[in-house]
Amino acid sequence: MEKSTILQVKDMKITFSQYTKGLRRKKLTVINGLDLELQKGEILAVVGSSGSGKSLLAHALLGILPDNAALEGEIYYRDQILGQWEKERIRGRELVLIPQSVTYLDPLQKVGEQIGLSVKHKGDRRKTAEQLLLRYGLEPETADCYPFQLSGGMARKVLLATALAAEPEVIIADEPTPGLDEEALGEVLKDFRRLADQGCSLLMITHDIEAALKIADRVAVFYGGTVLETAKTADFAQGGRGLRHPYTRALNQARPGEGFEAISGTQPYGDQLPTGCLFAPRCLKKTAVCEKEKPLLRELRGGKVRCNHAT
Numbered sequence: 001m002e003k004s005t006i007l008q009v010k011d012m013k014i015t016f017s018q019y020t021k022g023l024r025r026k027k028l029t030v031i032n033g034l035d036l037e038l039q040k041g042e043i044l045a046v047v048g049s050s051g052s053g054k055s056l057l058a059h060a061l062l063g064i065l066p067d068n069a070a071l072e073g074e075i076y077y078r079d080q081i082l083g084q085w086e087k088e089r090i091r092g093r094e095l096v097l098i099p100q101s102v103t104y105l106d107p108l109q110k111v112g113e114q115i116g117l118s119v120k121h122k123g124d125r126r127k128t129a130e131q132l133l134l135r136y137g138l139e140p141e142t143a144d145c146y147p148f149q150l151s152g153g154m155a156r157k158v159l160l161a162t163a164l165a166a167e168p169e170v171i172i173a174d175e176p177t178p179g180l181d182e183e184a185l186g187e188v189l190k191d192f193r194r195l196a197d198q199g200c201s202l203l204m205i206t207h208d209i210e211a212a213l214k215i216a217d218r219v220a221v222f223y224g225g226t227v228l229e230t231a232k233t234a235d236f237a238q239g240g241r242g243l244r245h246p247y248t249r250a251l252n253q254a255r256p257g258e259g260f261e262a263i264s265g266t267q268p269y270g271d272q273l274p275t276g277c278l279f280a281p282r283c284l285k286k287t288a289v290c291e292k293e294k295p296l297l298r299e300l301r302g303g304k305v306r307c308n309h310a311t
């Protein structure tokens, strides 16, 4: 582990047991062999298409997976194994989630009180809540609203304010930006960068690769429940010359201004994973070995890649 690593995931696996017809139990592995490291004071963006396992990673880190999920592998926080008990102890304090859905807000509690509960330093919680609301352009009176009285964008801002109130060590932001207007988006991204520069560590899960590249230090690319590449943000520049994996290159080329070239096919899921490389069925560079063996995640040019052929 590097000295500045604050959070580390080693060989994570998440399996759901589901009841199928006739009450037979079926196991479905949705995350497998996932490794990730978050350094202190960095923004690590996690990108990947819908269903690749991004939110499950977030929920596993916070200890809020559903009851039918089994979690394997190791999570370290500040060099210590992070078990369920520890997760519950630091959740909402040292480690906070900005959830993907605004339904995480308590419908029966006024906004100001919800933010107030998270405020780290005692004192005037109401005032702190109002200041945080103001930071995202919401009137202080918003503190007296119930969640149902807010627009989607306002609710997002309340989730952000709640997370920041805790003055956490680590923020896991699961799609924090949808529904925000341009101005608020810019404000949030700037805030994230500033927090990181002050030493807070951020895992930013997002579909918005443009937003990620604006502020992130590194990017982890998820696919079919694992990491295919971790790259430095700079590797995406100049047409993605520094990138390592064919999937990341394809993602990069699908960005506006980069040619908008989509790749055909869809990501594999659960019980229908290929035996070899997860990306092989869609890869233009695959060879016989790719269909037989799962490549390991290996270090390459200051990043990591799970590909037999990357150089």
Ligand SMILES: Nc1ncnc2c1ncn2[C@@H]1O[C@H](COP(=O)(O)OP(=O)(O)OP(=O)(O)O)[C@@H](O)[C@H]1O
Binding pocket: 016, 028, 030, 048, 049, 050, 051, 052, 053, 054, 055, 056, 057, 066, 100, 269
């Ligand atoms: N409770 C559950 N039972 C069974 N499968 C589940 C459950 N929750 C999630 N999954 C499956 O696990 C996979 C990963 O889900 P996850 O929500 O982590 O994806 P995601 O990358 O966050 O997607 P999105 O970008 O749409 O938010 C999906 O295929 C999903 O269907």
Ligand code: NI
Binding pocket: 054, 055, 056, 100, 174
């Ligand atoms: Ni998600």
